[in-house]
Amino acid sequence: MASPYMPGGLCVPVDGGYTFSGRWQFSSGTDHCDWAFLGALACTPDGRPEEPARMLHVIIPRSDYRIIEDSWDTMGLRGTGSKDVVVENAFVPDYRVMDCDEVIDGTAVRKYGRTETLYLMPWSTMFPLGITSATIGIAEGMLRCAEEYQGDRINAQGSRVKDDPYTMYALAEATGDLLAARDTVLANVDRMWDLVDSGKTPTFGQRAEGRRTQVQAAWRAVNAIDKVYPRCGGNALRMDKPLQRFWRDAHAGLHHAIHVPGTVFHASSLTRLGVDPEGPLRMMI
Known part of the structure; x- marks a missing residue:
């Protein structure tokens, strides 16, 4: 199931469900999916978005949208x-629409009767986990590739790279940062799981701190490989070297909306100071 969550469409209520139209970017893996999970704005019967805005999640089969x-x-x-x-005037029954x-x-x-711990985990823990885990994994791949590449490389001065203490320092620092990023994300999920499994409902503040930790881990991982790639020499820029692909993919991962630190860090700090964030500061937390 592909899942571009952004509200790129409009849902107009009709008998038994909604008429649904819109266009969405970033439908990852969509060629391999039979269903899509799309974001939409709820509308009044005359087709105007509700005020204040209300977002819906809509599930539709492959036959109802074009790639x-x-x-x-x-x-x-x-x-x-x-x-x-793209979706054009598809009918969506009520049971495939969620607030x-x-x-x-x-x-x-x-509301729908699921009580297992997995289903009770916050969306703001589970959805970001997939994106951040992939980004950290790409960065780890970059580091492994750099280690192999540098192992027998001779630099422009005719010296073995493994004899350069500054490059060795950079590799060690990046390795530590990547391990810390991985462990931080796993511990973050473990804490939330234990909280939910004990029967407690995570507060907004706890969810915000979890998101802050997740975002910071992603940036830490990508910043780590930025210390390594420039030390791999000019030939590492060539398109036949996988180093450049890892580097590009890791940086592209940071462009996902789930990795934007501003409002997440702001909301997390406010909750720690006893302030309940409002409006946009609560989005995706």
């Missing part, structure tokens, strides 16, 4: 095939 070919031409993460999809706020705050799972 726009050649709409994913990027410098990184080219293999995700995150193409645009986004209920998904984010966790009330949807209880």
Whole structure:
């Protein structure tokens, strides 16, 4: 199931469900999916978006949307095939539409009778985990590739790179940062799992701190490989060297909305100071 969550469409209520139209970017893996999970704005019966805005999550089968070919031409993460999809006046029954706020705050799972720990985990823990894990994994791949590449390399001065203490320092520092990023993300999920498994509902503040930790781990991983790649020499820039692909893909991973630190860090700090964030500061937390 492909899942561009952004509200790129409009849902107009009709008998038994909604009519649904829109266009979405970033539908990753969509060529291999039979369903799509799309974001939409709830509308009044005359087709105007509700005020205040209310976001819906809509599930539709492959027969109800078109994939726009050649709409994913990027410098990184080219293999995700995150193409645009278009929906034109599809009918969506009520049972395939969920209120986004209920998904984010966790009330949807209880509403539909799921009580297992996995289903009670916050959306703001589970969804970002997949994106961040992939980004950290790409950075780890870059480091492994750099170690192999540097092992027998002779630099422009005719010296073995493994005899250069400054490059060895950079490799060690990056290795430590990447290990810390991985461990931080895993520990972050473990804490939330233990909290939910004990029967407690995570507060907004706890969710915000989890998101802060997840975002910081992604940036730490990508910053780590930025210390390594420039020390791999000019030939590492060549397109036949996989180093450049790892580097591009890792940086592209940071462009995902789930890795934007501003509002997440802001909200996390406010909650620690006893302030309940409002409006946009609560988005995706």
